[in-house]
Amino acid sequence: MGSLGWAVAFSVLSAASYAAAAVAQERLAEHGQRGLTRWAIALLLTGGGVVLHVVALNFGTVAVVQALGTLTLLFALPIAAVRLHVPISRAAWVDAVLTVVGLALILSLSVESSEPRRLGEPGDRHLALITLVAVAVLTLGAWWGGPRVRSVLLAAAAGTAFGIASVLSKAVLAALTDGGVRTVSPVGAIAVLVFSTGGYLLSQLSYGRAGLAAPLATVSVTNPIVAAIAGVVVFGESFRFGVVGQVVIAVAAILMTLGVVGLARHAATHSPSDDAPTPTGRAGITA
Numbered sequence: 001m002g003s004l005g006w007a008v009a010f011s012v013l014s015a016a017s018y019a020a021a022a023v024a025q026e027r028l029a030e031h032g033q034r035g036l037t038r039w040a041i042a043l044l045l046t047g048g049g050v051v052l053h054v055v056a057l058n059f060g061t062v063a064v065v066q067a068l069g070t071l072t073l074l075f076a077l078p079i080a081a082v083r084l085h086v087p088i089s090r091a092a093w094v095d096a097v098l099t100v101v102g103l104a105l106i107l108s109l110s111v112e113s114s115e116p117r118r119l120g121e122p123g124d125r126h127l128a129l130i131t132l133v134a135v136a137v138l139t140l141g142a143w144w145g146g147p148r149v150r151s152v153l154l155a156a157a158a159g160t161a162f163g164i165a166s167v168l169s170k171a172v173l174a175a176l177t178d179g180g181v182r183t184v185s186p187v188g189a190i191a192v193l194v195f196s197t198g199g200y201l202l203s204q205l206s207y208g209r210a211g212l213a214a215p216l217a218t219v220s221v222t223n224p225i226v227a228a229i230a231g232v233v234v235f236g237e238s239f240r241f242g243v244v245g246q247v248v249i250a251v252a253a254i255l256m257t258l259g260v261v262g263l264a265r266h267a268a269t270h271s272p273s274d275d276a277p278t279p280t281g282r283a284g285i286t287a
Contacts, residue, residue: 007060
């Protein structure tokens with residue numbers, strides 16, 4: 001199995017782990033955040049999702065790994081059907097098909113990851129600074145609009161932070177496997193922690209009075225798009241067939257976005273608790 005195959009395998013396992021973690025977090029919320037065992041299970045599953053995601057980044061491109069992260073929403077369909085005893089609607093099936101078709105197109109045109117390009121100083125500082133400015137602008141702009149605008153902008157800031165955290169994680173991992181701990185950029189490592197934590201906090205703040213569907217969809221879409229763009233710019237990632245391939249990828253991204261937005265709306269509508277975490281409200285460098 002080639003690098004792309006391993007990237008897909010670990011990404012799918014990561015998405016499944018995150019989906020299971022969301023179930024554990026929902027049960028924890030239903031019991032008033034009480035129960036040491038429930039906390040341990042939720043943290044273990046979330047941590048497993050993070051580790052599998054990082055391993056996937058070592059094998060595949062950022063665009064592929066981040067896009068596959070949206071499978072967490074897809075896994076939420078059968079989970080909701082079983083736990084809440086609700087049937088999967090025809091609209092949800094359509095959204096699932098759109099998501100899968102978009103992902104299949106992206107995977108079919110992806111070039112297997114070659115030797116990863118290391119990102120050292122000052123590149124890591126520049127990327128971190130640009131991200132901080134973007135996140136700050138989105139966060140500050142959130143307080144000038146109504147509840148829905150605030151929710152969407154905070155979710156966009158969270159998705160941006162998560163996406164760049166994945167890009168920097170790939171750079172840190174490349175340096176670690178290539179030259180050891182001494183070659184890892186301290187700025188890059190710190191930025192991963194800052195953006196992961198900041199993204200998690202911003203995503204939680206985005207779930208306000210405007211409901212869950214809008215922020216959930218925004219985070220799910222912004223995260224892979226920002227990461228894919230940064231992957232192309234930072235690591236020189238590309239797709240097959242030149243301009244034609246780029247056009248097909250754009251169409252695939254639109255299909256996947258439509259599917260993800262629909263799945264996010266479905267997941268938010270069938271959330272068992274208004275205060276329960278959602279499948280993408282996860283800490284770390286997620287998709």
